[in-house]
Amino acid sequence: MELVLAIGIGTLAASGVWLILRPRTFQVIIGLSLLSYAVNLFIVAMGRARTGAPVLIAKEIGDPSKYADPLPQALVLTAIVISFATTALFLVVLLASRGLARTDHVDGQEPEA
Amino acid sequence: MSGIADLVIAPVLLPLLAGAGMLLLNGERQRAVVAGLNVAATLALVCIAAVLLAMSDTGTREVYRLGNWPAPFGIVLVLDRLSALMLLLTNVLALASVVFSLARWHRAGAHFHSLFQYLLMGLNGAFLTGDLFNLFVFFELLLAASYGLLLHGSGLTRVKAGLHYIVVNLAASLLFLVGVSLIYGVTGTLNMADLAARVPTVAPESRGLLEAGAGVLAVAFLLKAGMWPLSFWLPTAYAAASPPVASIFAIMTKVGVYIVLRLSLLLFGEGAGASAGFGSDWLLWGGLATIVFGTIGTLASQDTARLGGFSVLVSSGTVLAATGIGQAGVTSGALFYLVSSTLGIGAFFLLVELIERGREPGADVIAVTREAYGDEDEVDEAEGDVGIAIVATMGLLGVAFIGCAVVIAGLPPLSGFIAKFALLAAALNPGDRSGAVPGSGWALLVVLILSGFATLVAMSRAGLRIFWASPDRTVPRVRAIEMGPVMFLLMICVAQTILAGPVIRFMQATAQSLHAPAGYVSDVLQTGARSGRHLEGK
Amino acid sequence: MNGIEHLPPWAAALTAILVLLGASVTLVGSLGLLRLGSFYERVHAPTLGTTLGTVFIASASMVCFSVLESRPVLHEILIMALGLVTTPIALTVLVGAARFRDTAERRAQVGEAEDG
Amino acid sequence: MTRLLPFPIVSFCLLALWLLLNQAVTVGHILLGCLLALAGGWLLTVLELPSTRLRRPGVMLRLLGLVAIDIVRSNLAVGRIVFGFGRQEWTSGFVNIPLDMRNPYGLGALACIITSTPGTLWVKFDAQKGSLMIHVLDLVDEGEWIRMIKGRYERHLLEIFE
Amino acid sequence: MSQLLSYSLLAAQLLLGLAIGCGAFRILAGPRAQDRVLGFDTVSVNAMLLLLTFGIRSGEALYFEAALAVALFGFVGTVAFAKFLLRGEVIE
Amino acid sequence: MISWRTEWVVELGLDFILRLDGFAWAFAMLVTGIGFLVVLYARYYMSPSDPVPRFFSLLLAFMGAMLGIVLSGNLLQLVFFWELTSLFSFLLISYWHHNSAARDGARMALVITSSGGLCLFAGVLLIGHIVGSYDLDEVLASGEAIRSHALYVPALVLILLGALTKSAQFPFHFWLPHAMAAPTPVSAYLHSATMVKAGVFLLVRLWPALGGTNEWLWLVGSAGLITFLLGAFLAVFQQDLKGLLAYSTISHLGLITLLTGLDTPFGQIAAIFHIMNHATFKASLFMAAGIIDHETGTRDIRRLSGLWAFMPITATLAMVAAGSMAGVPLLNGFLSKEMFFAETIEMHDNSLVDRALPYIVTAASTFTVAYSLRFIRDVFFGPAPVGLPRTPHEPPLLMRLPAELLVLACVVVGIAPGITVAPLLDTAAGAVLGSKMPEYSLSIWHGFTPEFLMSILAMTGGVGVYVILRPYLLVNEGPPLLNRFNGKQVFDWLMVTLSWRLARWLESILETRRLQPQLRILAGVACVAALLPLYSRGIPLDDPFGGKFDLPFAVLWAVGCACAIGAAVQAKFHRVVALILLGTAGLVTCVSFVWLSAPDVALTQIVVESVTTVLLLLGLRWLPKRVGPAGSDEAGRRIRWHRIRDFSIALFVGVGLAALALAVMQHPGTESISRYFVENAYTKGGGTNVVNVILVDFRGFDTLGEITVLAVVALTVYALLRRFRPAPESIPVPEQQHAQDSHDEAHPDRQKGDTAKETTETAALIMALLFPVIGVVAIFLLLRGHDLPGGGFVAGVAMATAFILQYMARGTIWVEARLHVLPVRWMGVGLLLAGCTGAAACVVGYPFLTSYFAYAELPLVGRIPTASAFLFDIGVFSLVVGATVLMLIAIAHQSLRRYGKPPQTVSPLAGEPAKEGLV
Numbered sequence A: 001m002e003l004v005l006a007i008g009i010g011t012l013a014a015s016g017v018w019l020i021l022r023p024r025t026f027q028v029i030i031g032l033s034l035l036s037y038a039v040n041l042f043i044v045a046m047g048r049a050r051t052g053a054p055v056l057i058a059k060e061i062g063d064p065s066k067y068a069d070p071l072p073q074a075l076v077l078t079a080i081v082i083s084f085a086t087t088a089l090f091l092v093v094l095l096a097s098r099g100l101a102r103t104d105h106v107d108g109q110e111p112e113a
Numbered sequence B: 001m002s003g004i005a006d007l008v009i010a011p012v013l014l015p016l017l018a019g020a021g022m023l024l025l026n027g028e029r030q031r032a033v034v035a036g037l038n039v040a041a042t043l044a045l046v047c048i049a050a051v052l053l054a055m056s057d058t059g060t061r062e063v064y065r066l067g068n069w070p071a072p073f074g075i076v077l078v079l080d081r082l083s084a085l086m087l088l089l090t091n092v093l094a095l096a097s098v099v100f101s102l103a104r105w106h107r108a109g110a111h112f113h114s115l116f117q118y119l120l121m122g123l124n125g126a127f128l129t130g131d132l133f134n135l136f137v138f139f140e141l142l143l144a145a146s147y148g149l150l151l152h153g154s155g156l157t158r159v160k161a162g163l164h165y166i167v168v169n170l171a172a173s174l175l176f177l178v179g180v181s182l183i184y185g186v187t188g189t190l191n192m193a194d195l196a197a198r199v200p201t202v203a204p205e206s207r208g209l210l211e212a213g214a215g216v217l218a219v220a221f222l223l224k225a226g227m228w229p230l231s232f233w234l235p236t237a238y239a240a241a242s243p244p245v246a247s248i249f250a251i252m253t254k255v256g257v258y259i260v261l262r263l264s265l266l267l268f269g270e271g272a273g274a275s276a277g278f279g280s281d282w283l284l285w286g287g288l289a290t291i292v293f294g295t296i297g298t299l300a301s302q303d304t305a306r307l308g309g310f311s312v313l314v315s316s317g318t319v320l321a322a323t324g325i326g327q328a329g330v331t332s333g334a335l336f337y338l339v340s341s342t343l344g345i346g347a348f349f350l351l352v353e354l355i356e357r358g359r360e361p362g363a364d365v366i367a368v369t370r371e372a373y374g375d376e377d378e379v380d381e382a383e384g385d386v387g388i389a390i391v392a393t394m395g396l397l398g399v400a401f402i403g404c405a406v407v408i409a410g411l412p413p414l415s416g417f418i419a420k421f422a423l424l425a426a427a428l429n430p431g432d433r434s435g436a437v438p439g440s441g442w443a444l445l446v447v448l449i450l451s452g453f454a455t456l457v458a459m460s461r462a463g464l465r466i467f468w469a470s471p472d473r474t475v476p477r478v479r480a481i482e483m484g485p486v487m488f489l490l491m492i493c494v495a496q497t498i499l500a501g502p503v504i505r506f507m508q509a510t511a512q513s514l515h516a517p518a519g520y521v522s523d524v525l526q527t528g529a530r531s532g533r534h535l536e537g538k
Numbered sequence C: 001m002n003g004i005e006h007l008p009p010w011a012a013a014l015t016a017i018l019v020l021l022g023a024s025v026t027l028v029g030s031l032g033l034l035r036l037g038s039f040y041e042r043v044h045a046p047t048l049g050t051t052l053g054t055v056f057i058a059s060a061s062m063v064c065f066s067v068l069e070s071r072p073v074l075h076e077i078l079i080m081a082l083g084l085v086t087t088p089i090a091l092t093v094l095v096g097a098a099r100f101r102d103t104a105e106r107r108a109q110v111g112e113a114e115d116g
Numbered sequence D: 001m002t003r004l005l006p007f008p009i010v011s012f013c014l015l016a017l018w019l020l021l022n023q024a025v026t027v028g029h030i031l032l033g034c035l036l037a038l039a040g041g042w043l044l045t046v047l048e049l050p051s052t053r054l055r056r057p058g059v060m061l062r063l064l065g066l067v068a069i070d071i072v073r074s075n076l077a078v079g080r081i082v083f084g085f086g087r088q089e090w091t092s093g094f095v096n097i098p099l100d101m102r103n104p105y106g107l108g109a110l111a112c113i114i115t116s117t118p119g120t121l122w123v124k125f126d127a128q129k130g131s132l133m134i135h136v137l138d139l140v141d142e143g144e145w146i147r148m149i150k151g152r153y154e155r156h157l158l159e160i161f162e
Numbered sequence E: 001m002s003q004l005l006s007y008s009l010l011a012a013q014l015l016l017g018l019a020i021g022c023g024a025f026r027i028l029a030g031p032r033a034q035d036r037v038l039g040f041d042t043v044s045v046n047a048m049l050l051l052l053t054f055g056i057r058s059g060e061a062l063y064f065e066a067a068l069a070v071a072l073f074g075f076v077g078t079v080a081f082a083k084f085l086l087r088g089e090v091i092e
Numbered sequence F: 001m002i003s004w005r006t007e008w009v010v011e012l013g014l015d016f017i018l019r020l021d022g023f024a025w026a027f028a029m030l031v032t033g034i035g036f037l038v039v040l041y042a043r044y045y046m047s048p049s050d051p052v053p054r055f056f057s058l059l060l061a062f063m064g065a066m067l068g069i070v071l072s073g074n075l076l077q078l079v080f081f082w083e084l085t086s087l088f089s090f091l092l093i094s095y096w097h098h099n100s101a102a103r104d105g106a107r108m109a110l111v112i113t114s115s116g117g118l119c120l121f122a123g124v125l126l127i128g129h130i131v132g133s134y135d136l137d138e139v140l141a142s143g144e145a146i147r148s149h150a151l152y153v154p155a156l157v158l159i160l161l162g163a164l165t166k167s168a169q170f171p172f173h174f175w176l177p178h179a180m181a182a183p184t185p186v187s188a189y190l191h192s193a194t195m196v197k198a199g200v201f202l203l204v205r206l207w208p209a210l211g212g213t214n215e216w217l218w219l220v221g222s223a224g225l226i227t228f229l230l231g232a233f234l235a236v237f238q239q240d241l242k243g244l245l246a247y248s249t250i251s252h253l254g255l256i257t258l259l260t261g262l263d264t265p266f267g268q269i270a271a272i273f274h275i276m277n278h279a280t281f282k283a284s285l286f287m288a289a290g291i292i293d294h295e296t297g298t299r300d301i302r303r304l305s306g307l308w309a310f311m312p313i314t315a316t317l318a319m320v321a322a323g324s325m326a327g328v329p330l331l332n333g334f335l336s337k338e339m340f341f342a343e344t345i346e347m348h349d350n351s352l353v354d355r356a357l358p359y360i361v362t363a364a365s366t367f368t369v370a371y372s373l374r375f376i377r378d379v380f381f382g383p384a385p386v387g388l389p390r391t392p393h394e395p396p397l398l399m400r401l402p403a404e405l406l407v408l409a410c411v412v413v414g415i416a417p418g419i420t421v422a423p424l425l426d427t428a429a430g431a432v433l434g435s436k437m438p439e440y441s442l443s444i445w446h447g448f449t450p451e452f453l454m455s456i457l458a459m460t461g462g463v464g465v466y467v468i469l470r471p472y473l474l475v476n477e478g479p480p481l482l483n484r485f486n487g488k489q490v491f492d493w494l495m496v497t498l499s500w501r502l503a504r505w506l507e508s509i510l511e512t513r514r515l516q517p518q519l520r521i522l523a524g525v526a527c528v529a530a531l532l533p534l535y536s537r538g539i540p541l542d543d544p545f546g547g548k549f550d551l552p553f554a555v556l557w558a559v560g561c562a563c564a565i566g567a568a569v570q571a572k573f574h575r576v577v578a579l580i581l582l583g584t585a586g587l588v589t590c591v592s593f594v595w596l597s598a599p600d601v602a603l604t605q606i607v608v609e610s611v612t613t614v615l616l617l618l619g620l621r622w623l624p625k626r627v628g629p630a631g632s633d634e635a636g637r638r639i640r641w642h643r644i645r646d647f648s649i650a651l652f653v654g655v656g657l658a659a660l661a662l663a664v665m666q667h668p669g670t671e672s673i674s675r676y677f678v679e680n681a682y683t684k685g686g687g688t689n690v691v692n693v694i695l696v697d698f699r700g701f702d703t704l705g706e707i708t709v710l711a712v713v714a715l716t717v718y719a720l721l722r723r724f725r726p727a728p729e730s731i732p733v734p735e736q737q738h739a740q741d742s743h744d745e746a747h748p749d750r751q752k753g754d755t756a757k758e759t760t761e762t763a764a765l766i767m768a769l770l771f772p773v774i775g776v777v778a779i780f781l782l783l784r785g786h787d788l789p790g791g792g793f794v795a796g797v798a799m800a801t802a803f804i805l806q807y808m809a810r811g812t813i814w815v816e817a818r819l820h821v822l823p824v825r826w827m828g829v830g831l832l833l834a835g836c837t838g839a840a841a842c843v844v845g846y847p848f849l850t851s852y853f854a855y856a857e858l859p860l861v862g863r864i865p866t867a868s869a870f871l872f873d874i875g876v877f878s879l880v881v882g883a884t885v886l887m888l889i890a891i892a893h894q895s896l897r898r899y900g901k902p903p904q905t906v907s908p909l910a911g912e913p914a915k916e917g918l919v
């Protein structure tokens, strides 16, 4: 499972990086979204996530280490909110750029051929 | 214990509440109230920061445990000399900027004052927090507010610059997350002090991962600090921003610089075991490269605001290089320099618009806005020009320009000179008297002298062009609340020069404690909870 | 506490059968996406999953948890009901879009295979 | 009554939803659920939804049973088609069905029924002509479908909603 | 017996995984945008079912909300796509 | 010696020390005395239309700075004032800033002298490093240590760069003539007596510490000698009175430099003496030149002639001063010149130059005589001038007075040096030389000495040179041979090339303003930063294939990867497809979170996912149409190479991140702080859902920041979109709507919108019914967050989705006519609630965000969790609803742009209450 997750993270990241290096703003925003998926999974992976680990606190806590590490999850939640916000913002800026510059190129002008 | 100690949270809480309160007021119709609230809040922040600075100068660190949770687990705010200094600097700059904006710029778009308060909240939080992930949150907050403020006034130039600024910073934020989580994965903690305690004990096979995390994290910080080659977004963005925004942005790179300074000494100082001194060479050479690049840019800039942007690079490069040298003396000089150059550059960005205003009649900077929006121009021109033109405007502007130039170039008689002297004297005389001048000292000497020279050339060129070389210039209409902030910032530079002794003493104390992080670690980790963990437990 | 190992055999068997049935029906429906020839035929396929597939698996869940927690656990009904209500919205609008696009295409006589 | 409880059925459903979500039938949850249910109904009046009355709960149950049976049957039928069992050839196509029903809720219910039943799909309804267009996966006889929709579903729905 | 259940759960998850694969194939292969949206809808329904089976497998009821959320909000995505194809903009 | 010390920056060894010894006193006398005279002179010189207050304040400021140099007891303090003089001289030279020559000259002076000052600064820092102090006394006492130090030569060179630039010594001499664009009082002051003297002042001042080596002898001596020669030669050929004086100043400063460079105590005395003498006669000459300029309107020697007849007193003054300059006996210049000649005759290092020195300086002195003669002969004698702008006459008495006093000094000193200047000189020299003070005598007649012979030779030779050159001078502009060489041109060329062209070129290489290279660099740097430590320390990846294998998970990720790659491929030409693929990849990510025991994360991601999809789709409408891959775009080796490069970077980042993740996951972690959260979430945090307790309690501060980010972004989005103008081609309605509407219009029995209505009417009804359903689910998620997955954020987004669904179903105008969403209010209330909940703890003496919790037993209702964290969560909810709705609706409102101003029925978003809001 770890390997599959790692490959998943890697593929998301690679696709995302490829896209943010592209010249069109829409490509960049898709790339950033993919990257943020990759990073979110990466953060959870840093908690050495396991399948089926208990999440909620039971009456007797027992061994705390058998629980899924809650901290990375909390961090990811924060990261998700922030990346949601920034995606929205970037979208609007790219729309504004498109409206004012009449192009969807990331530099606000078509490259000279 | 509470009472005065609770003041530590005020720099975060006050802007939060002020900003929220402004949202409940009607931004358009009650603009005066909103603006007054902003000025009042910022003024209060300056006072609070001053009190905090006085508190910190007793040498004790105030550790504020949010939610009353013990240190490595809950988030803590740590007030020491460095954070207090940065707080005061930030809010002083902010005060100048917000007063300046009242003349006309705050009307160039919606929600300026709320965004401004949130920028302050982000900056203050970033300077105070002792938690790595909380730092991320405040970074994001200040960045989000800076996106908004950069785009304030809109227009093609700003939107284009903003697009780059946002993309680059979003990418850097992702790196930040990767770095923080990697460090957490290896060490199991997010608290900076706890991290410092754990770094020496990291298992050898995990050390590579730890340092990789630190490296990635450093890239995120250095991008914000504007280190070459991660700095190309900066001059364009700063030049595009409206003047009060650009002015407060002068502190933004310093957040990156601050955190690099703080963390490199805390985590990778001499007590860091196998990782001691991690990355310091990169900082030194990267910082020097940044100075060189900034200097070249300064010379190559035709646009005055862009010149200011490159000066920002020189400034942060200098502090980064000084951090890379890693001596307490150099650090104290760097701190002195940081304060001086930030104030100078902040004043310069405000001034740029005032002097450019008169240079080409009719080509007001607000034209950037008009170009995009045609008739729907919000800024009420008539009202904007009603302001009384100050007598001897040109003279004042000229004096202010010279003041800024002198501070930025590091020439006498203002604080920039003392700053460079403090930096170089320490860099040339490492610890023992007998010792030869180290290579880093030479490099810093050469680069700083040359960059000072280049700045002088560029500034004189710009000054001549602006003030004297255009015969058809009209005397700009400048209002007192526009000129006042510039003079206010420059007067602080003057005060910093005259009171250089006490100031440098403070900086040295700051640097000493930065270079001896054991005290920080024990202060943070050993602070007890206020009695009774919660108001009322179960 | 945790786990299906505490299920009595009859419940385990029932759950197993329901789950397998549901998954199979769903897979059949999804296979329809591959095997059916045109969009208007394919659009029928996923309803297998939203109807019987969901019913079976949600029932399995209800059985399992009701037995495990020794009380009726019924909130899976919500998922069935929501599936019943939301599918028409999505598919109707989608078919409308497809019809419009087809007519527009026929009208324009531009035989492009790809769009979007 | 209509002021306070403009959409009794919806409100009832909301209460049920609340209780199901919380998996608890305590007094507190019922009270809170009622509050939410009232608020929900009130929200719908803001959205200017037409109000309606439902009758004949018995018919409602019968219809539900019918639909359940139809869904199971159609599942099997569509499964067969997907695997290509039985006939190799089938034709699909659009069928126009003249409807008598005009009640929007009735139409909505019909849409849910038709679309949820695998093999048939609600396409559009022309309110002026009262003509419903559906798509049928296995279209053998158009008249058969018209009869089925009108006889099996519309009749019941008309009883319920009008 | 519980062994049998875990195997059948695994098998069911595999089947649902394949079903998701079918949906994904439609998304990737098209040919028309409506086919892709249809594929997306299928994937989200199947994912919802997968989450339900996962809940059974773990024996914890707390995965239900995730499934409910997929059911409720997955369709919002589908409707948005469909509306975009139909009208050229999501909100008129 | 008097000194006054006050603490300034004690920590850095920088005290403010005023140190007045004999030398400083003599100099201070010059600075203040001549300063007084110049102020007096300027009073009459300056025109009433000039901004005189600025002039005098600058002049006085300059005087202060100059005194600062002279009186500094600390080398850094000296540098401080040094740069100040450069600054003020810049402002003084450019006083008539409308004149481009003044601007250029001022800038040149500033650049050269300030850069010299920076070198001096560096040199002083090195001296400080060597000596361990910047205190002048200590430095002067450490001459031995300095000279024997390895850093002596660099320090010397740097300090000399400072001194020589300031004193306009070769090769930096060329700025001085251009500084003549300054008003004449400025020249009289700065360019005779003060600023240019600062350099030689410093040389003499530091001679005890730095002198006495071959390096000193050769560097200072040769600079002085060349300047002396060159200045004298060039001065002869100047046609501008002030130009002549400027070159003569250069030459005399060269003479003084040469004297100090000859490295003997006697040389220093002579230097000091000549400093004083030169100041007096040159200041008076400048004043005379100014009077002439003032009264005649020109300074061109060729146009001036026979002024004796018009202004005899001025002429006399000028003649006496010029005589002093030429070294005519009975004038003060003669005395110091004699000393100079005597010193050159002495042997210093017996080199060829040393032996040739007397001949060289004699030759140079002939030119000195020649230009002095020319100054007198060409201006005051000869025929009456023709075509002058003004008719010359004597200036007012008080304007002449300063020059008269100075000339008087020349004469008095020249005639009776013993009783006038000798004690002064003795004190000054004694202060510099201390015990090394040699025997010397100041008298008019020393007998028929070689130096006297040299004087005679120079006199006669000078007359000869003048006579020979006169015809040339009457016609030509500039000197022969050296005419081609123009310091200003070289300077300008250097400035333009180095500080402009080179800088721009370098900037173009080192910088990019395009986004893609920046991101490429960022990715590259990040890779390097991660790889270097891993390379040196090793990455703990022993068994990448270890661990459990979960087949369904693998199948799931096969789909996820395919979708991610698909999105990457399709994003350019098929945006909707890319969006669908992105959504699917997101769904896979959500399911993975469930797989990884993170239900909260999964829930949040799902909700956010759908909102993000709607957002991006809303944006898609405004992007330009992009039709299939064009042939030309695909072709081209450069593009292929770019793609290979980007692909490699992407692959590298992907593999790297995967390797890092795998390495950490396979490695047992150290004891994490999470243990504390698990142990205390219920007992101290009052919730069973650890993740949510962390969010709202343990790390509630993060959440507060995070929602503030959301608020800020929403405000930004709103602010930006409020003034948004879409590109013209995307303003018309989308083609779908156009086609459907025109179909309706074509049929008489249909109304516009019917076609769309047929398809969506039923869906819209069901979507409306879903509104309260989603609302209830949202409240459910909000209430149970503390114990089960959910919480304010998820609930908020869910609630916002309910709103969005209505907008999608019915359109903006319809919805906003019925629902008054005031998102900004929601946001403000939410932020205030969250903030005040946290701050409430402060009121009762606990830290911010300290939570209160208890389960209250309410009658009928039962146990209700009443944690303050719950109030906090409600704040979060309110804010998230407001922010999300604000963003989505702000984008959606753009579609109304086509109607021009939004119709009045649409309630404004910012929270202006058009009517009292309902929701």
Ligand code: NA
Pocket (backbone or CB within 6 Å): C044, C047, D114, D115, D116, D117, D118, D119, D120, D121
């Ligand atoms: Na169907």
Ligand code: NA
Pocket (backbone or CB within 6 Å): F744, F745, F746, F747, F748, F749, F750, F751, F752
């Ligand atoms: Na019509």
